[in-house]
Structure formats: structure tokens, C-alpha cells
Amino acid sequence: MxxxxxxxxxxxxxxxxxxxxxxxxxxxxxxxxxxxxxxxxxxxxxxxxxxxxxxxxxxxxxxxxxxxxxxxxxxxxxxxxxxxxxxxxxxxxxxxxxxxxxxxxxxxxxxxxxxxxxxxxxxxxxxxxxxxxxxxxxxxxxxxxxxxxxxxxxxxxxxxxxxxxxxxxxxxGYEPLAPYFINNPEGADLAWIPTGGSVSRGMVHDTPEESFYFRMDGKRLISLTLRELEPFLDRYEQLSGMTPAAYDFVIPHQTSRFGNEIFAKQYCLNERQLVNTISRYGNCISASIPLGLCDLVHQQNDLSGKKILLIGSAAGLSLGALTLKF
CATH class of the missing domain: 3.40.47.10 (Thiolase/Chalcone synthase)
Structure with a gap:
């Protein structure tokens, strides 16, 4: 297909x-x-x-x-x-x-x-x-x-x-290969918005304003993500038959500058391979990976024969990856 x-x-x-x-x-x-x-x-x-x-x-x-x-x-x-x-x-x-x-x-x-x-x-x-x-x-x-x-x-x-x-x-077009997703519930409370759901609707008069805002425990979240990433990618290499460095392009979720730099260094990705959009858009949550894909598609006249890795993390803590083979 x-x-x-x-x-x-x-x-x-x-x-x-x-x-x-x-x-x-x-x-x-x-x-x-x-x-x-x-x-x-x-x-x-x-x-x-x-x-x-x-x-x-x-x-x-x-x-x-x-x-x-x-x-x-x-x-x-x-x-x-x-x-x-x-x-x-x-x-x-x-x-x-x-x-x-x-x-x-x-x-x-x-x-x-x-x-x-x-x-x-x-x-x-x-x-x-x-x-x-x-x-x-x-x-x-x-x-x-x-x-x-x-x-x-x-x-x-x-x-x-x-x-x-x-x-x-x-x-x-492309052939989708090796979709792989995991979730570690240990990270469930490391990035969240406390108020607005069924547990706390924010209807009492003394609800603190900051409870409506996004918050995250950055240090613990990064530590858990890095701990999970290596075994996740080891398994993904088995499923896809490729290391991250073997791809023509890698589009990660744009967690932060630190996240992109650590990922690129650890898996030997050069500037041409890694689609990095953090500086011009910031972290746009679910829109980050498709923003990178959008820019890549518009910049490349022809993706025939190219292999693209889409990979990211999410609050929860979840990790996911998917290969597009053109």
C-alpha cells in the first residue's frame, strides 16, 4: 500500500x-x-x-x-x-x-x-x-x-x-513502515494542567489562577525521556531495520533546544538530516512534527527514494515513531 x-x-x-x-x-x-x-x-x-x-x-x-x-x-x-x-x-x-x-x-x-x-x-x-x-x-x-x-x-x-x-x-507516494508506540505511566503527572477537567472544574471562588496554566517538571521529564529513549530506539531499529543515522531525514517533536541537541549528538545526526524547527516556531505540541514535515515537503522538489523518520515524545510519558519510505 x-x-x-x-x-x-x-x-x-x-x-x-x-x-x-x-x-x-x-x-x-x-x-x-x-x-x-x-x-x-x-x-x-x-x-x-x-x-x-x-x-x-x-x-x-x-x-x-x-x-x-x-x-x-x-x-x-x-x-x-x-x-x-x-x-x-x-x-x-x-x-x-x-x-x-x-x-x-x-x-x-x-x-x-x-x-x-x-x-x-x-x-x-x-x-x-x-x-x-x-x-x-x-x-x-x-x-x-x-x-x-x-x-x-x-x-x-x-x-x-x-x-x-x-x-x-x-x-x-510513501509506504508506512514500523509504527511503534509505548507509554510509561511513571510520567503521567510530569506535564499537566491541573484545572478544567472532572477532578477540578475550577468553579470554586478560591481556585488559584495558576492552576489553569500548563506546568511541567522539566528535569524529571527529561530524565525519564532519556532513560526510555535508548531501549525504545533499540527496539525500533529491530522493527525498521535502520538506525536513526540511516535515514535521509529525521523529524522529531520539538521538545526544546536541549532535547534536539542531545538527540542529534547521541544518534550521530547531522544538520541536513535533522529537521529542526524549534527556533522559528517553538514547541507547538501536536503541530510540531507536521510543521517539520510541511517545511520539508515544500523545500524538497522530490522525495522519491527518501526515508523519513517521524519520532517524538508526549506527556504521559509516551514515545512514538513511524517511518515513511518514499
């Missing part, structure tokens, strides 16, 4: 926010954010923008680029952690924002930063049933509204973005 990327497009909301501006707001030293997080600029949505609107904009761009309309889709998957309302699911709101009356099925996949990889794997499984021909996946993250301005480690790291990809079964 081969799958063609008919189109892939991104939408960067609002305007570029430079790290110097955030450093000035927080009263921290100039250059601190780039030194510690690796981010020069990120995009933060305007106050009137929604997750559904961002996703619909990226999806409409992808449909137009492919010469399609929403009526040509057989399925749409929203893959992300951000949402406008707890109910209904985002995919339905995105369809409404597209202003289509088409009744193709749609649903959400949320595994935070690995949402796109999980959705891509699910799309491949649907294609194997040979009942669907065209599937759209869209990841949209509006993380800026859940950031604590008193926490420079997260406030300077995360950005907003939306990416949509249109996939079709075709004689040309």
Missing part, C-alpha cells in the same frame, strides 16, 4: 512574538529564552481566534492546494491537545467552520504531542480496509492561552500553529 501526500499546508496565527519581547515582559536577561529553550520567535493567536478556526484555515489551504473541496474527503481526523469546548469534539467544530454540508465521518485523536503520529497511524489502518480514498488530518494548537507568564521555562517555549495534510491511496 502506498499513500500520497496530496498537499500539506500550515497556518501561523497572529503575529510573530520575538523572545526579546517576552524577556522584557518577564524581566529576565536578554537571550535567556533562546539559550535555554532555543526559541527565537513563535506565533501566538489573536484574542478572537479559535482552535477550530485555525484548523479550518489550514485545512482549507490544503484542500485548495490539492484542487479539492471538503466534499471530496472520506474522513477527517483532528489530532491535537487544544480544544475550544469540552463538548462537542473539535473535528465537528472544524467541519462547521469549513461551512460544508458533507457528512463524512470525523473524530479527535488526543495524545498531546504525539497526536499527529497516532492519527497518521490510524489513517493508514483505515486505508488498509480499502474503503476510504482520501483522508485529511489536521493538528491545531492554541497553547498560548494556557501559559503562565511567571514561568519562563514554558512561557518562552510554546507556540501556536495549525497544519493540515491531505492523504490519498495512490500508486506513488
Amino acid at each position: 502506498k499513500i500520497q501526500i496530496q498537499s500539506i499546508e500550515k497556518y501561523l496565527p497572529g503575529t510573530a512574538v520575538h523572545s526579546e519581547e517576552l524577556e522584557s515582559r518577564m524581566g529576565i536577561a536578554k537571550g535567556w529564552i533562546e539559550k535555554n529553550a532555543g526559541v527565537q520567535i513563535r506565533y501566538w493567536a489573536n484574542a478572537d481566534e479559535t482552535v477550530a478556526a485555525m484548523a479550518a484555515t489550514a485545512l482549507q489551504k490544503a484542500l485548495t492546494s490539492a484542487g479539492l473541496t471538503a466534499e471530496n474527503l472520506d474522513m477527517m481526523i483532528y489530532a491535537g491537545a487544544s480544544y475550544d469546548y469540552p463538548i462537542p469534539h473539535n473535528a465537528g467544530r472544524i467541519k462547521k467552520a469549513l461551512e460544508t454540508t458533507a457528512k463524512f465521518p470525523c473524530f479527535d485523536v488526543d495524545s498531546t504531542c504525539l497526536s499527529f503520529l497516532n492519527a497518521l497511524d490510524i489513517a493508514h489502518l483505515y486505508f488498509q480496509r480499502d474503503t476510504l480514498r482520501t483522508i485529511a488530518i489536521v493538528s491545531a494548537e492554541l497553547s498560548s492561552r494556557a501559559l503562565n507568564p511567571n514561568d519562563p521555562k514554558t512561557y518562552g517555549l510554546l507556540g501556536d500553529a495549525a497544519v493540515a495534510v491531505i492523504l490519498t491511496q495512490n500508486k506513488e
